Every structure is written in structure tokens, then in C-alpha cells.
Amino acid sequence: MRTASARRYLMCPPAHFAVTYSINPWMDPAKPVDLQLALAQWEDLVARQRSLGHTVELLEPDPALPDMVFAANGALVVDGRVLGARFAYPQRSGEATAQRRWFRAHGFTDYHLPEHVNEGEGDFAVTRSWILAGRGFRSSPESHAEAQEYLGRPVIGLDLVDPRFYHLDTALCVLDDSTDTDVMYYPAAFSPGSRDVLARLFPDAVLAAEEDALALGLNAVSDGRHVLLPQGAAGLAAPLRARGFEPIPMDLTELLKGGGSVKCCTLELRD
Numbered sequence: 001m002r003t004a005s006a007r008r009y010l011m012c013p014p015a016h017f018a019v020t021y022s023i024n025p026w027m028d029p030a031k032p033v034d035l036q037l038a039l040a041q042w043e044d045l046v047a048r049q050r051s052l053g054h055t056v057e058l059l060e061p062d063p064a065l066p067d068m069v070f071a072a073n074g075a076l077v078v079d080g081r082v083l084g085a086r087f088a089y090p091q092r093s094g095e096a097t098a099q100r101r102w103f104r105a106h107g108f109t110d111y112h113l114p115e116h117v118n119e120g121e122g123d124f125a126v127t128r129s130w131i132l133a134g135r136g137f138r139s140s141p142e143s144h145a146e147a148q149e150y151l152g153r154p155v156i157g158l159d160l161v162d163p164r165f166y167h168l169d170t171a172l173c174v175l176d177d178s179t180d181t182d183v184m185y186y187p188a189a190f191s192p193g194s195r196d197v198l199a200r201l202f203p204d205a206v207l208a209a210e211e212d213a214l215a216l217g218l219n220a221v222s223d224g225r226h227v228l229l230p231q232g233a234a235g236l237a238a239p240l241r242a243r244g245f246e247p248i249p250m251d252l253t254e255l256l257k258g259g260g261s262v263k264c265c266t267l268e269l270r271d
């Protein structure tokens with residue numbers, strides 16, 4: 001039996017969500033988005049987190065920033081210290097500023113304005129002792145050193161090689177951050193060397209099959225016990241249960257059109 005711990009998250013309603021440009025293979029501006037449905041699905045996610053006892057803080061959506069619902073990309077917060085984001089594409093750069101404003105207004109005095117491109121929790125995942133960091137599509141390798149220096153935790157760089165899994169959080173999920181052992185990931189999203197690193201660090205990991213990875217099943221959020229994940233990733237339920245986790249499928253099909261799901265919408269405030 002696993003133990004949940006109370007979390008605090010920052011989320012942004014998809015009030016202005018749209019796919020008007022394409023910066024990842026999931027985004028097709030020709031495919032219509034049902035905004036009302038996107039909002040309802042996102043509200044469900046918030047309600048579910050709150051019903052599990054977690055706190056959800058809200059970020060004010062900006063009509064000029066259609067990807068702002070993917071709040072996880074705007075920062076990385078560890079021990080109350082905020083590493084700001086610097087987005088790879090200009091379409092999203094305003095999101096870093098909006099989040100910076102939020103952190104300033106909410107008592108986070110320790111904020112680092114980054115020099116190198118990093119997309120926050122999109123490419124950084126936190127275990128008990130380490131920070132796992134993706135590179136190859138968005139966050140730069142230099143941002144890993146910058147994160148390590150600012151946060152004082154060892155950062156382990158991992159090379160992403162498949163454009164469909166352009167952020168680390170589309171390919172790997174930390175299931176229990178009170179350990180350095182419990183993660184799930186999709187091996188083929190990583191370079192051979194990074195796959196060896198992951199196998200060495202996490203010999204007992206849940207390995208996702210391609211179809212579950214393609215349903216963005218790794219884009220999940222865990223409180224140490226409950227794992228909220230896209231409902232399409234049905235194959236992950238059994239291995240998660242076998243390890244004592246409780247999978248909770250969420251319907252976020254509209255947000256999938258932007259290339260994101262549960263985790264992308266959820267920035268954890270580790271303060």
C-alpha cells in the first residue's frame with residue numbers, strides 16, 4: 001500500500017486554449033478544438049485533485065497565450081526556490097513572464113531568471129535526491145547545469161530522440177518522489193545511452209508500451225499513491241496497481257490536440 005502526501009499545484013484554465021500554430025507533431029491547426037469541452041475536462045481534473053486533498057492555485061489565463069493551460073512548462077519549483085522558464089518558441093515566451101508575476105505576487109522571493117532555454121517541469125522531473133532533465137527538443141543542455149547550480153541538486157541529463165515525445169514529461173513520470181526508485185517511462189523515447197542510464201538508475205521501473213506512450217500515458221501526476229493519467233493509456237493500469245498505486249484515468253482529449261495532458265497542466269509548488 002502506498003502513501004499519498006498533500007500537494008500544492010499551480011494550474012491555468014484553458015479559457016483561451018487553441019491550436020493556432022504547430023510547435024510539436026501533435027498540433028494540427030486544421031483540427032478544430034472544442035473549447036467548452038476542453039474547459040469541462042480541465043475542471044474535472046481540478047475537482048479530482050481537490051477531492052484528493054490537494055491545493056490547486058489558479059493562474060489568470062491570457063488571451064494572447066493559447067498554450068497557457070500547460071502550466072507545468074512555466075517553471076520548476078524545488079524547496080520553495082523557483083527556476084523560471086525560458087521557452088524555446090517565441091509563441092510561448094510570454095508565459096514565463098506571466099508565471100514570474102504570479103510567483104512574485106504569491107510570496108516566492110527566491111526566483112531565478114534563467115539564462116538558458118528550459119521549459120520548466122516539461123523537461124525537469126524531481127525524485128527524492130535527483131532532478132531528471134530532458135534535452136534534445138526544447139530545454140538546452142546548458143539549462144541542466146544552470147538548474148543544478150541554482151537548486152543544489154544533482155541533475156541527470158537524458159537525451160530525447162523522438163519528436164512525438166518532445167518534453168521529458170511525455171516520456172517519463174516520477175511515481176513516488178519520496179524515493180529514487182519509482183518511475184515509469186517509455187524507453188524508445190530516449191537515446192541508447194540514456195536508456196542505459198535509466199535502466200541502471202531504475203531497474204524496477206514500469207516500462208510503457210508504445211500505445212500507452214502514444215496516448216500520453218506518461219504525462220501523469222502522482223501524489224505518491226494516486227496516479228492521474230490520460231484515460232487512453234489503459235495498459236498502464238495493471239502494472240501501476242501491481243506496485244500499489246491507484247491509477248485514476250482522466251479524459252483530457254481536447255488538450256491532447258495541443259500535445260499535452262494531465263502533467264502538462266499541473267505545475268507542482270514544492271514549497
Ligand code: ARG
Binds near residue numbers: 092169170260
Ligand atoms: N503546445 C504545447 C507545446 O508544444 C504543449 C505543451 C505540453 N506540455 C508538456 N509539459 N509536455 O509547447
